[in-house]
Amino acid sequence: MALASCADTAARVDVDSPIIEFVEEAPGELVAVDRLPQTVLAGLRLSEIDADSWRGALGVFSGPVPGPDDLTPPMLGTYEVEADRLVFRGRFPLVRGLQHGVRLDLEVLGRLSGRDAGSGIVTHEFTPPETEPGPATRVTAVYPTSRRVPMNLLKLYIHLSAPMRFGEAYANIRLVDENGDVVPDAYLEMPQELWDPERTRLTLFFDPGRIKREVGPNLQLGLPLQAGRSFRVVIDPGWRDARGQPLAEGFEKVLTVVEPDRTMPRAEDWQVEAPGVRSVAPVQLAFNEPMDHALAERMLVVLDANGAPVLGTVQVGGEERSWSFTPERPWQAGRYVIDVHPDIEDLAGNNLAHLFDVARGEDVRVETEDARARIPFVVGS
Numbered sequence: 001m002a003l004a005s006c007a008d009t010a011a012r013v014d015v016d017s018p019i020i021e022f023v024e025e026a027p028g029e030l031v032a033v034d035r036l037p038q039t040v041l042a043g044l045r046l047s048e049i050d051a052d053s054w055r056g057a058l059g060v061f062s063g064p065v066p067g068p069d070d071l072t073p074p075m076l077g078t079y080e081v082e083a084d085r086l087v088f089r090g091r092f093p094l095v096r097g098l099q100h101g102v103r104l105d106l107e108v109l110g111r112l113s114g115r116d117a118g119s120g121i122v123t124h125e126f127t128p129p130e131t132e133p134g135p136a137t138r139v140t141a142v143y144p145t146s147r148r149v150p151m152n153l154l155k156l157y158i159h160l161s162a163p164m165r166f167g168e169a170y171a172n173i174r175l176v177d178e179n180g181d182v183v184p185d186a187y188l189e190m191p192q193e194l195w196d197p198e199r200t201r202l203t204l205f206f207d208p209g210r211i212k213r214e215v216g217p218n219l220q221l222g223l224p225l226q227a228g229r230s231f232r233v234v235i236d237p238g239w240r241d242a243r244g245q246p247l248a249e250g251f252e253k254v255l256t257v258v259e260p261d262r263t264m265p266r267a268e269d270w271q272v273e274a275p276g277v278r279s280v281a282p283v284q285l286a287f288n289e290p291m292d293h294a295l296a297e298r299m300l301v302v303l304d305a306n307g308a309p310v311l312g313t314v315q316v317g318g319e320e321r322s323w324s325f326t327p328e329r330p331w332q333a334g335r336y337v338i339d340v341h342p343d344i345e346d347l348a349g350n351n352l353a354h355l356f357d358v359a360r361g362e363d364v365r366v367e368t369e370d371a372r373a374r375i376p377f378v379v380g381s
Contacts, residue, residue: 020102020124022094029094029128031060031102033086036109036117043113045081054079057108060088062166065101065123073191074103092199095165097130097244136248137162137241142233143293144347146319147254150261151227152211152357154349156204157294158235163199163242172239173204175224176232183231185210185217186224199242203294211349212357223260231255261348264355265289267340267373277333277380282315282324285338285375290320292345299341300325305334320347333380342371 019034059074066072077090094100102124110117143157158173170193175186187204194203206224209217225231237250269288275281283302293316302310302325312327325338342352349356353371 017118018104018106018122020104020122022100022126022128024128028089031058031088033058033104034084036084036086037115038084039115040109040113040117041081041084041086043115044086044109047112047114049079049112051076053108053112057105057112058086058088059103060090061101061103062095062098063101064099064125065103076192091197092166092195093163093242094128095242095244096128098165099125099127101125131243133243133245134162136245137164138248139235139251142235142251142253144290144320145293146290146321146347148256148258149225150259150348151223151225151257152260152262152348153225153255153257154206154208154211154345154347154356155292156206156233158202158204160200160202160241160247164195164202165240165242165244166193166195166199168240169193169202169204172236174234174236176234178230183224185221201294208356213359225255225257227257227259229257231257260357261289261346261350262355262357264350265291265344265346265352267352267375270375272338272375272377274336274377274379275331278330280327280330282326283336283338283377285323287321287323290347291316291323292347292349293320295344296320296323299344301339301341302327303337303339305336310336331379335376335378338375338377340373340375342373 018036021032021034023030023032055074058079060077061072061074063072075090075092077088080087080089104122104124106118106120106122138161139158140161141157141159143159144153158169170187170189173187175183177183185207188207190205194205195201207217209215210221210223212218231254233253233255235247235251237247239247241247266288271286273284273286275283285300296316297314300314300323302312304310310325310327311329312325315324315326317323340352345351345356351371352373
């Protein structure tokens with residue numbers, strides 16, 4: 001076990017007051033609070049505590065401990081009482097070389113445990129040590145891969161080759177029109193960037209308020225993308241990864257914008273191609289329009305005649321216009337179904353149950369279970 005060098009900002013007048021430490025140990029890094037009363041630890045073990053309450057008692061921040069007027073939210077993660085300490089494990093890896101802050105509110109901790117934990121605030125700051133430099137991080141893909149996109153495109157997925165530093169995405173990604181002018185307020189900037197658990201895929205939403213008709217930002221600014229025009233998504237090379245290193249190079253994606261898509265996907269319009277019996281060839285599905293890449297990867301499931309899932313691997317095809325499933329074991333003769341979750345979306349955020357953008361007076365909505373689609377196919381004769 002290794003402790004990182006750190007600077008403790010709490011005023012310590014009591015040798016028995018809690019100690020906060022950043023710890024690196026298998027299977028990963030954590031923030032630990034030691035020297036809490038055993039009665040408090042016992043109370044925490046017995047209590048059902050939601051995530052917001054935990055963060056109110058023990059907040060871990062990407063940066064210094066915020067002041068009283070600073071609304072910076074704590075990091076997301078899990079809390080657990082382990083042996084004689086309270087432990088926080090972040091949902092995402094901590095940024096190496098960046099100062100982090102911890103704020104422990106003893107009165108809140110006491111209320112959560114139902115025991116006397118004392119009073120006051122204990123703060124602590126630490127900097128996880130830098131790791132050894134490795135290959136420079138690169139942008140590996142931006143979805144949708146199609147160059148032609150609807151005017152009401154809802155989101156982009158940016159894939160990178162290594163974990164990225166949290167909190168720098170919006171400053172390093174911009175939308176530029178054909179004249180080289182930056183489109184202002186194009187993206188929805190959220191306090192917690194939308195990363196996958198490995199922090200190698202960022203979900204970037206265009207501002208929904210500008211996409212939805214008859215909403216304030218839409219009326220004032222219009223949609224970020226305009227049909228008949230060309231735009232570029234520009235990713236700066238200065239965007240830093242989790243090691244604090246800049247990207248190997250910048251990245252640009254061209255968007256040729258066409259008319260908005262305000263129709264729901266129809267699974268009955270998709271074409272299925274069945275594989276041969278006793279083969280491991282994929283079953284293939286052709287969409288009649290590009291679909292959301294991430295949702296297509298996880299919202300279509302192959303079921304056998306008994307309704308049991310078939311194990312295998314999924315691949316989304318070029319320009320997100322097709323989907324294939326390769327089984328782990330050879331296909332057996334029989335009837336199968338591709339079960340399609342109604343939340344699968346096209347590029348404009350429309351799914352099988354409802355439209356993303358509904359004009360005043362419209363009500364295009366289907367009950368979730370009624371919208372679920374099942375596409376049959378037969379292996380063998």
